[in-house]
Amino acid sequence: MAVNLRQLSALLGLSQTTVSRALNGYPEVNAETRKRVLAAVRETGYRPNRAAQRLATGRAYSIGLVMPIAAGMDSDIHFGEFLAGLAEEAVRHDFHFVINPAVPAEEEATFRRLAASGNVDALFIAYMRAQDPRIDILKSLSIPFIVHGRAIGGARDYPYIDIDNTGAFYDATRLLLQLGHRDFALINGPCDLTFAIRRKKGMERALGEAGILLDPALQEQSPMTDEHGYRAMQRFLSADRPPTAVLCSSTVLALGAVRAINQAGLVLGRDISLIAHDDVLPMLKPENFTVPLTTTRSSLRAAGTRVAQHLIGSVSRQQKTPIQELWKTELIVRASTGAAPARCARPVRSA
Amino acid sequence: MAVNLRQLSALLGLSQTTVSRALNGYPEVNAETRKRVLAAVRETGYRPNRAAQRLATGRAYSIGLVMPIAAGMDSDIHFGEFLAGLAEEAVRHDFHFVINPAVPAEEEATFRRLAASGNVDALFIAYMRAQDPRIDILKSLSIPFIVHGRAIGGARDYPYIDIDNTGAFYDATRLLLQLGHRDFALINGPCDLTFAIRRKKGMERALGEAGILLDPALQEQSPMTDEHGYRAMQRFLSADRPPTAVLCSSTVLALGAVRAINQAGLVLGRDISLIAHDDVLPMLKPENFTVPLTTTRSSLRAAGTRVAQHLIGSVSRQQKTPIQELWKTELIVRASTGAAPARCARPVRSA
DNA sequence: CCCCATTTTCAAAGCGCTTTGGTTGCCTCT
DNA sequence: AGAGGCAACCAAAGCGCTTTGAAAATGGGG
DSSP states (O other): OOHHHHHHHHHHTOOOHHHHHHHHTOSSSOHHHHHHHHHHHHTTOOOOOOHHHHHOOOOOOEEEEEEOTTTTTTHHHHHHHHHHHHHHHHHHHEEEEEEEEEEEEGGHHHHHHHHHHHSSSEEESSSTTTTTTHHHHHHHTTOOOOEEOOOSSSSOOOOEEEEEEEHHHHHHOOOOHHHHHEEEEEEETTTTBHHHHHEEEHHHHHHHHHHHHOOGGEEEEEEOHHHHHHHHHHHHTTTSSSSSSEEEOOOHHHHHHHHHHHTTOOOBBBBBBBEEEEEEOTTOGGGGGSOOEEEOOOHHEEEEHHHHHHHHHHHHHHOOOOOOEEEEEEEEOTTTTTOOGGGGGGTTOOO | OOHHHHHHHHHHTOOHHHHHHHHHOOSSHHHHHHHHEEEEEEEETTTOOOHOOOOOHHOOOOEEEEEEETTTTOOHHHHHHHHHHHHHHHHOOOOEEEEEEEOOOOOOOOHHHHHHTTOOEEEOOOSOOOTTTHHHOOOOOOOOEHHHHHOSSSSOOEEEEEHHHHHHHHHHHHHHHHHOOOEEEEEOOOOBHHHHHHHHHHHHHHHTTTTTOOGGGGGGOOOOOOHHHHHHHHHHHTSSSOOEEEEEEHHHHHHHHHHHHHHHOOOBBTTTTEHHHHHHHTOOOOGGGOOOOOEEEEEEHHHHHHHHHHHHHHHHOOOOOOOOEEEOOOEEEOOOOOOOOOOGGGGGGGO
16 A cells, blocks of 8 residues: 555656655755656655654654653643644654653653653753753753743753743733732742743832832742632732732633632622733633633643744754744733722722 | 664674564573573663664554544543543553544544554544444454443444443432432533433433432533533522532533532532532642532543553553453542532522 | 474564665866 | 766665574484
């Protein structure tokens, strides 16, 4: 059924060498000949045998990803969404991706083993922490890699794809300030991860410009689950001076936060405003909330796709463009944000 | 660094043939020799090159999974959890798994292509529907496969792993009946999927034994998201005769349902009882709910692991044990279930 | 003590691709 | 006219494993 290179070249009256070179874009092939080869490929449906290619080239045609095993990252829905994008792109190019779980202590060893094993020809890391040591390790290993997110401090010349977390929460906070809010709270992701650090920074910058300080008691830094959002919001609402404006690092957190808000008898968008970061999780759309959520949006799945594209590109062609992409987020206003309520009226919760 | 077969056999003073056979469990090798070989493997850390094995054997050492693209299955968190178990086991055995998205209309073609391509040597399917045609297709393709779930009707002699959905909801309903409940509601998964059909059947059987009919208006069949659970529960609570006992097919659905219950000012476990099926999603633990949830439990991740084990086993050894496993679920009682409230008192919602 | 059956080992031929190290024309330059 | 250069192609040698077909070692029976 499936033709192989020998049959294809026999069919064309060419040597395997020439056909192989025509297919792999080598220059020493006549343009006319190349056209004939490509036509024959289309007709026969020839697809190179990946196992043979792997054996001959030593390339694995697969990308590895070392997944930290730590609290809150385990089977995280956000990570799953990112992976979906990555997987889709990988399959399209007949690439595999191998997930390697590793505890932080063994991370470096895992990297080395993976790079040495030849089982993968590019690596990918995520969940960046400030001063993340993994970047230097990877740079020393001379294996292509890409980072989802960015470290804070340390080297800057490494390939990454990240979203503008600082800008996202800066803009969101600005919007809330313009609506008259003065009492803010933040429900953030784990405090060692750089996306969380940057979002907080963005928020504090905007607040600082308005001469406002973010109350440390009105901050939550935790894994991004529904439950954590709920608990944090409950705590905030029972504070001396409850917030009228809340930023959430995920719609999953917002899910719980909104639950707490409703339970307290407050009306979202009137008594309290909330903006969440939306990773475009198909299971949790901000517009499907009872009160549709105002969000800062950037598709996690799209990021996965982009990472895969780049990784695959850097393996297939030996293209040397160490990409650095910083995606802007969109600020989408829905019903969960409104003008700040008159402050004196709040404790009474008048209608 | 890494040794290959030639080096290993030279080291042992044996031929590659013998070493290879010793490693792959062929009978025509002296027991003593085999022991020496295995010792050498341990010392050198020899690992066979997968690409070479693939090329030589034609086996792909990878399992394929065709994922239906349809409403509600897209990036479903339940599916992700199952996959996590599968992936973990696959990595352990140096197997790949390839996810192939396909719309239902192209499903059969995708199967054929995949089976013919030689890119996978076993297939896996899930999201079983009643009379699912995919089983017959796979049986005709002479490629090992395994089903997560079971069809209803049609052939019975195919390998599957499933949980006892009927029994789970039968037991759960029985418990609620014993607690005095008479007004039931069901928030189920999509009505074409067999797990949902069986859960409903189990519930109806128990109710039938008590002479109770499940009100069609108090049923929801939908994708298992928080939002659907919320909406359904809201609808139920505004019915003429609202339920005092609710079964949910997922803790994700329960999340929304509980929100609606709280919002209505009802107390879970007192005014209304709820039992959810718990797939052991790390992000959503029933014991972390404000009122801990009574659940029927079975780990989706464990099922994924088991499926992978079997698939990998059936490829590595040519073991011919078409497994059929039906896992019992555990009924774990927590605080969300309680005695049925006195019926007349309910409309008033007295304390 | 030799022959045959059995056990244990081996050399060599692939699997389907890439790549090295040519060869063959043909054109230009001196 | 011959040297040199270049464009276009090719034969053959691997990559690291499995497996076929055959040979060597062993043992038992006549």
